[in-house]
Amino acid sequence: MQRNLILLGAPGAGKGTQAQRLAARFGIPQISTGDMLRAARREGTPLGKKAESFMNAGQLVPDEVVVGLVEERLGKDDAKLGFILDGFPRTIPQAQALDTVLKKLGRDPLRVIDVQVPEATLLERLGGRLSCPKCGATYHVRLNPPKQAGICDACGGALVTRADDQPEAISQRLREYHDKTAPLVDYYRKAGLERAVDGVGDLEVVLGRIIEALASGA
Numbered sequence: 443m444q445r446n447l448i449l450l451g452a453p454g455a456g457k458g459t460q461a462q463r464l465a466a467r468f469g470i471p472q473i474s475t476g477d478m479l480r481a482a483r484r485e486g487t488p489l490g491k492k493a494e495s496f497m498n499a500g501q502l503v504p505d506e507v508v509v510g511l512v513e514e515r516l517g518k519d520d521a522k523l524g525f526i527l528d529g530f531p532r533t534i535p536q537a538q539a540l541d542t543v544l545k546k547l548g549r550d551p552l553r554v555i556d557v558q559v560p561e562a563t564l565l566e567r568l569g570g571r572l573s574c575p576k577c578g579a580t581y582h583v584r585l586n587p588p589k590q591a592g593i594c595d596a597c598g599g600a601l602v603t604r605a606d607d608q609p610e611a612i613s614q615r616l617r618e619y620h621d622k623t624a625p626l627v628d629y630y631r632k633a634g635l636e637r638a639v640d641g642v643g644d645l646e647v648v649l650g651r652i653i654e655a656l657a658s659g660a
């Protein structure tokens with residue numbers, strides 16, 4: 443059975459944190475468009491250059507840029523038994539493009555988990571997030587600190603605060619989420635694929651809720 447999963451949720455909801463744990467548990471890849479775009483930006487590829495100004499401003503990059511990335515990634519062998527999309531789709535046209543790609547690849551239907559977190563908690567989480575540019579792991583200065591300050595537990599990389607985790611970019615990202623991404627909840631609910639999960643609580647408790655929601659059918 444394939445596990446074709448999408449984690450939906452606002453910036454700071456814990457998508458990356460949970461996707462990493464689910465990927466390890468199910469043995470399927472985590473596909474984070476944010477991580478892919480940051481890698482492209484770091485390497486200075488044409489795609490990275492195109493995406494950079496949008497990302498720094500907290501705006502979504504144009505659909506055609508990310509759709510191409512995801513289509514290529516989903517075609518790789520390690521995604522045959524399933525995948526966890528984290529941060530994609532983020533617009534209705536992206537969701538429609540994904541439906542087309544999955545049909546073309548002959549994949550099973552999606553399962554969509556909407557991780558729900560109130561705005562005050564999102565702000566608290568984003569305000570203290572630490573990210574590992576090397577492996578994509580995230581920590582929080584207070585809520586989920588690394589064992590050694592400033593160092594990634596998973597890979598030993600030096601942790602950074604993302605440029606778009608500054609207050610101005612955070613409010614822009616939350617606006618983008620409400621305007622363009624939140625409508626996806628309805629899109630997938632109408633298709634009968636969506637399950638809501640309470641994203642507030644201990645990391646492991648939230649992970650348990652997601653696994654339970656997946657086990658009980660979409």
Ligand code: ADP
Pocket residue numbers: 451452453454455456457458459460567568570571572580581582583585586641642643644645646648
């Ligand atoms: P997203 O990928 O949805 O933007 P992240 O997974 O990067 O969110 O999490 C945002 C921040 O919140 C990180 O600093 C992370 O360590 C922290 N975090 C994630 N889940 C929880 C949780 N259940 N409780 C407390 N902090 C959390």
Ligand code: ADP
Pocket residue numbers: 452453454457458475476477479496497498500501502503504505508528529530531532536606615
């Ligand atoms: P977060 O985990 O905080 O929600 P991400 O790491 O997923 O943030 O994304 C960071 C930035 O990368 C976004 O603000 C946006 O500029 C860009 N981005 C990532 N995924 C997408 C996507 N699917 N569509 C458009 N832009 C994206």
Ligand code: ZN
Pocket residue numbers: 574575576577578579594595596597598599
């Ligand atoms: Zn790391």
